[in-house]
Amino acid sequence: MPGFNLSFGFTIFYLTLIVLIPLSAVFLKTFTMTWPAFWSAVSSDRVMASYRLSFGAALIGASLNVIFGGIVAWVLVRYSFPGKKIVDALVDLPFALPTAVAGISLTALYSSHGWLGRYLEPMGIKVAFTPLGVIVALTFIGLPFVVRTVQPVLEDAERELEEAAASLGANNWQTFSKIIFPALLPALLTGFALAFARATGEYGSVIFIAGNMPMVSEITPLFIITKLEQYDYAGATAIAVVMLTISFILLLTINLLQSWARNRGQSEKN
Amino acid sequence: MSAIAPSTHSLTTSSAGRAEPVVVPNALIEPLWIRLLLGSIALLFLTLFLFVPLAAVFSEALKKGWDVYFTAINEDDAWSAIKLTLITASIAVPLNLVFGVAAAWTIAKFEFRGKNILLTLIDLPFSVSPIISGLIYVLIFGAQGWIGPWLRDHDIKILFAVPGIVLATIFVTFPFVARELIPLMQSQGSEEEEAALVLGASGWKTFWHVTLPNIKWGLLYGVILCNARAMGEFGAVSVVSGHIRGETNTIPLQVEILYNEYNFTAAFAVASLLALLALITLVLKSLVEWRLHDEMAEQSLQLIQE
Numbered sequence: 001m002p003g004f005n006l007s008f009g010f011t012i013f014y015l016t017l018i019v020l021i022p023l024s025a026v027f028l029k030t031f032t033m034t035w036p037a038f039w040s041a042v043s044s045d046r047v048m049a050s051y052r053l054s055f056g057a058a059l060i061g062a063s064l065n066v067i068f069g070g071i072v073a074w075v076l077v078r079y080s081f082p083g084k085k086i087v088d089a090l091v092d093l094p095f096a097l098p099t100a101v102a103g104i105s106l107t108a109l110y111s112s113h114g115w116l117g118r119y120l121e122p123m124g125i126k127v128a129f130t131p132l133g134v135i136v137a138l139t140f141i142g143l144p145f146v147v148r149t150v151q152p153v154l155e156d157a158e159r160e161l162e163e164a165a166a167s168l169g170a171n172n173w174q175t176f177s178k179i180i181f182p183a184l185l186p187a188l189l190t191g192f193a194l195a196f197a198r199a200t201g202e203y204g205s206v207i208f209i210a211g212n213m214p215m216v217s218e219i220t221p222l223f224i225i226t227k228l229e230q231y232d233y234a235g236a237t238a239i240a241v242v243m244l245t246i247s248f249i250l251l252l253t254i255n256l257l258q259s260w261a262r263n264r265g266q267s268e269k270n
Numbered sequence: 271m272s273a274i275a276p277s278t279h280s281l282t283t284s285s286a287g288r289a290e291p292v293v294v295p296n297a298l299i300e301p302l303w304i305r306l307l308l309g310s311i312a313l314l315f316l317t318l319f320l321f322v323p324l325a326a327v328f329s330e331a332l333k334k335g336w337d338v339y340f341t342a343i344n345e346d347d348a349w350s351a352i353k354l355t356l357i358t359a360s361i362a363v364p365l366n367l368v369f370g371v372a373a374a375w376t377i378a379k380f381e382f383r384g385k386n387i388l389l390t391l392i393d394l395p396f397s398v399s400p401i402i403s404g405l406i407y408v409l410i411f412g413a414q415g416w417i418g419p420w421l422r423d424h425d426i427k428i429l430f431a432v433p434g435i436v437l438a439t440i441f442v443t444f445p446f447v448a449r450e451l452i453p454l455m456q457s458q459g460s461e462e463e464e465a466a467l468v469l470g471a472s473g474w475k476t477f478w479h480v481t482l483p484n485i486k487w488g489l490l491y492g493v494i495l496c497n498a499r500a501m502g503e504f505g506a507v508s509v510v511s512g513h514i515r516g517e518t519n520t521i522p523l524q525v526e527i528l529y530n531e532y533n534f535t536a537a538f539a540v541a542s543l544l545a546l547l548a549l550i551t552l553v554l555k556s557l558v559e560w561r562l563h564d565e566m567a568e569q570s571l572q573l574i575q576e
Contacts, residue, residue, distance in 0.1 A: 001460055002473035007375040011388070014369045018440055019394055022406040025416065029409050068315040075312040079305060089556045093320050095495070096548035096555075098502025099400075100522040101541040104529050105323040108330050108538075115326065116318075140319050172300055201399025203505035204522070208529065221401040225509065228405065233414055240402045247397045255390065 026244060029237040041238035046214050047223055051242075053131055054220040058199035061138035062146075065195045066188055069146030076147070077154040091148070094141050099204025106137055107209045129211030134219060137205040142195030149191035150184055153261075157183055186261035193257060197250040201243065327545045330538035342536035343543065350516045351524035351540070354432065358520060359500040362439040366496055367489070370447025375481075378455035379463070389452070395444045403441050404509025407434055430512025435520065438506040443496045450492035451485060458484055487565065491558045498551040502544055 030038060041047075076088055094102065110117045110127035120127060127133050157180065165175045203221040211217045218226075220243060227236035300308075332339055342348070373392060377385060395403065410416045411428040421428060428434050462484065466476040482489075504522040511518045519527065521544055528537035 001379045001463065002467070003375060003477070004380050007372040008380070008382070011369065011373045011376050014365075014372070015388075015391060018437075018444055019391065022410060022441065023394070023398070025406050025409040026402065068311065071308055072312040072316060075309050079309060081309065085556070087316065089552050090320055090324075091316070092552055092555065093324060093548060096498050096502075096551040097324070098504060098522050098541075098544045098548070100504040100525050101327060101502075101544045101548075102323060104525065104537060104541060105326045105330075108534070109323060109326050115322065140323065143319055172304070197397055201397075201402070203399065203401050203508075221399050221505065224401050224405065228408065228509065231414075233409065233412070236405060237409065240399075240405055243399055244402060247399070251390065251393065251397045 023244075026237055026240050029234065030241050033234050033238060037234070038238050041235040042242050046218070047220070047239055049215045050218050050220040050223045053134060053217065054200055057131060057134040057138050057219075058142075058196050058202075060135050061142050061199050062192050062196040064135075064139050065142045065146045066192050069143060069191060069195075070150055070184070070188060073147045073150035073154055077151060092144050094143050099141065099202070100208075102140055103137065103205040103208035106133070106140065106205065110136065110209065128209055129213075129217065131210075131217050133209035133211065134206055134217060137209050138199040138202060141202055141205050142199050145195040145198065146188065146191030149187045149194065153184055153187040186257060186264055190254060190257045190261060193250060193254045197247060197254065200250075201247065324545065327538060327542050330534065331542040333538075334535050338535055339539045339542075342539035345536075347516050347519065348524060348540055351519045351521045352543075354435070354518070355501050355520045357432070358436050358439050359497055361436050362443055362500045363493060363497050365440055366443055367447050367493060369444070370449075370451050370492055371489070373448040374451035374455045374485075375477075377452050378458075379460050392445050392448050392452075395441055400442060400503065400505025401509060403506035404438050406441075407437055407510050429510055430514065431518060434510035435507050435518060438510045439500050439503055442503050442506050443500045446496035446499065447489065447492035450488050450495070454485055454488040455481075487558055487562045491555065491562070494551055494554050494558065498548065501547060 033041070072091065076084065076091075107128055108114050110120070110133060112118065112121050112128075114128070117128060125132070127136055161179050162175050165179050170178065201221060203219070206219050207222055210219060210222075212222055220239065224236045224239050224243075227233075227239065299305075373388075377389065408415065408429060410418075411421060411434060412418050413422070415429075418429075428437070462480050463476050466480045467473075471479070501520075502522055503520075504526070507520055508523060508526070511520070511523055513519060513523060513527065515527070521540060525537050525541045525544070528534075528540060
C-alpha cells in the first residue's frame with residue numbers, strides 16, 4: 001500500500017501542531033510556578049467549591065442519563081410507535097445544538113416567568129440561577145451519550161438467550177436482571193463515563209442558567225475564565241492542569257471500558 | 271467519540287426496517303402496563319429535556335412577531351457575526367477533513383507500533399474542556415505568552431482576532447472527520463485498493479477512484495458533524511475572541527452579547543438561526559445514515575448471494 005510516509009507524516013505533523021504543542025503549553029506554564037503557589041491556586045476555598053459543583057452536578061446529570069437514557073434506548077429499540085424515526089434523530093440534538101443556544105433556552109424555561117419555572121417556583125423549586133440549574137444543563141448535554149452507547153448493544157442482543165430464560169420459567173424481571181442487564185452493563189458504564197467527562201468541562205450551556213455565584217453556583221471552567229480576566233494566567237493554568245489530568249484519567253477509563261465491552265461481545269459470540 | 275459513530279445508527283434502522291417478521295414469543299413481551307409506563311417515562315424525559323427547550327428557542331424568538339424577528343437578524347453586527355462564522359467554518363472544516371483522511375489512511379491501511387496511542391491522541395480534543403481549548407492559545411499568543419511579545423513587535427494579531435478564533439475552532443473540531451473515517455476504512459479493508467494497484471493504478475489514482483467513492487458517505491457524515499460544531503462552538507471561541515462587536519463575534523458570541531444586554535428577543539432570534547442549523551444538521555445526518563445503511567445492506571446481500 002503506498003502513501004505511508006505522506007499520510008503518517010502529515011498526521012503526526014498536524015496532530016503535533018494543532019493538539020500536542022498547544023496542550024503542552026498548559027503543563028509547561030505550570031512548571032514555572034513554585035509548588036506552594038500551585039497548591040494554593042488549585043485548592044483555595046472558592047476553587048474547591050467549584051470542583052464540588054462541577055463534578056457533583058456532572059455525576060448527578062450522568063446518573064440521570066443512565067436511568068432515563070437507558071429507558072429511552074430500550075423504548076427506541078424494542079417498541080414501535082409512530083414518529084419513532086424522528087424521535088430517534090432528535091436524540092442527537094444536544095450534539096448539534098450550540099451550547100449557548102441550549103443555555104439561554106433552558107434559562108428562559110426555568111426562570112420565574114418561563115414555561116416550566118412558573119409552575120415549579122410556586123412549589124418552592126428554584127431551578128434557574130441555582131445548582132439545580134447546573135444539573136439540568138448537564139443532563140441536557142449528556143443525554144445522547146448513554147442512549148447512543150446502549151442502543152447498538154440492545155439491537156445486537158441475542159433474543160435467544162431471553163427466550164431460553166423465559167422457557168426455563170424466568171419471569172420478566174428475572175430475565176431483565178439476569179440476562180439483559182449484565183449484557184448492557186459495559187455500555188451503560190461507557191455512556192455514563194462519556195456523559196460525565198463531557199459534563200465536567202461544559203461551559204456554554206451552564207453559565208446562563210447557573211447564576212455564577214462564587215462558592216454556590218460557579219463551575220470550574222467559569223472560575224478559569226475569571227482568573228484569566230484578572231490576568232492571573234498562572235492561576236488559571238494551574239486549575240486547567242487539574243481538570244486536564246482528570247479528563248485524561250476519564251479518557252483512559254472510557255478506553256478500558258470500551259475494550260472490555262468489545263471483548264465481552266466477542267467472547268459471547270464465540 | 272464512538273457514541274456518534276455512523277454504525278450505531280445504521281443498525282437502528284436495520285432492526286426497524288427489517289423485512290422478515292421477527293417472531294417474538296409472548297413470554298418475552300412485557301405486559302402492556304410496563305410498556306406504557308416505560309414509553310411514557312421515555313417520552314416525558316425527551317419532552318422535558320429536548321422538545322421543550324427546542325420549541326422555546328423559536329417561541330421566544332417570535333414572541334414579538336415576525337417584524338421584530340427580521341429586524342433583529344437583519345442588523346450589521348448580526349451579519350458580521352454570520353460572516354465570521356462562515357469564514358471560520360470554511361477554514362476549519364477543510365483542514366480537518368484533509369487531516370481526517372490522512373489519519374484514517376494511516377491507521378486503517380498500515381500496521382505500526384504506537385497505533386493505539388495515536389488513536390487516543392486524535393480523540394484528545396474531545397475530552398478537553400472548551401475553556402481549556404481557548405486557554406492554550408492565550409498561553410501561546412497572549413501578551414505574556416510564548417510568542418506574544420514577538421507578535422506584538424511585528425504587529426501581528428492572532429489572539430482577540432480572527433486567526434485565534436479559527437485556531438480554537440480547528441482544535442475543538444479536530445477529531446470529527448477522523449473519528450468517522452477510521453472505523454469505516456478499517457471495516458472496508460484494503461482488498462479493492464490492492465486490486466487497483468496490481469492492475470497498475472498509481473497511489474493517487476487508487477485513492478481517487480477506489481477509496482474515495484467507498485468512503486464518501488462516511489466522509490460527508492464527518493463533515494456535517496464537524497461543521498455543526500465549528501459554527502456553534504462557544505466556550506473556546508469566547509476565550510480567544512475578545513468580544514469586539516462587528517469584528518470578532520461569531521454567531522454564538524453575538525447571542526451571548528445580546529442576551530447579557532437583556533435584549534432577549536434579539537438574542538433568541540439570532541439563536542434561532544443556530545437552532546435551524548442544528549435541525550438541518552440532524553436531517554442531513556439521518557439521510558446520510560440511512561444511505562450508509564442501505565449500502566451496507568447491499569454489500570452484505572451481495573456477500574450472501576456470492
